[in-house]
Amino acid sequence: MRSRLVAVLALFAFVLPVFGDPPMTNLQVEVRNLNDKPIERASVVVKFIKGRSAIKLGRKQITTWQLKTNQDGIAxxxxxxxxxxxxxxxxxxxQTFGETYxxxxxxxxxxxxxxxPQPQYSSHQ
Structure with missing residues (x-):
């Protein structure tokens, strides 16, 4: 019985690091106009699209975030x-911006x- 317990604990010691937390990043998005002025209250959507997904206790974590920029243009x-x-x-x-990083x-x-924004053209003008 004791040897079976030791075997199970040894197995977990080798298996758990494989399923550990993925490497994480502290990300901030800075939004500015062409004159380098911050843009306040811009909507920022970040979606995780590829890589080692974050799973805890068998459940996926949030992989899409929606935020607004502060007065310094930072989310x-x-x-x-x-x-x-x-x-x-x-x-x-x-103009709406979209890019993959x-x-x-x-x-x-x-x-x-x-x-x-670009000017809009119409044949009805």
């Missing part, structure tokens, strides 16, 4: 799994420069 995310992410930024008076660092800042 800070909680720790997210390292891998490929898609960042989308929407702000009133600017590979995140491998412990800390990362993604700088987003938003363009003003």
């Amino acid at each position: 800070k995310l909680p720790s997210i799994p390292q891998g490929d992410i898609r960042v989308q930024v929407i702000a009133k008076g600017y 590979e995140i491998e660092e412990a800390e990362r800042t993604v700088l987003v420069k938003l363009n003003p």
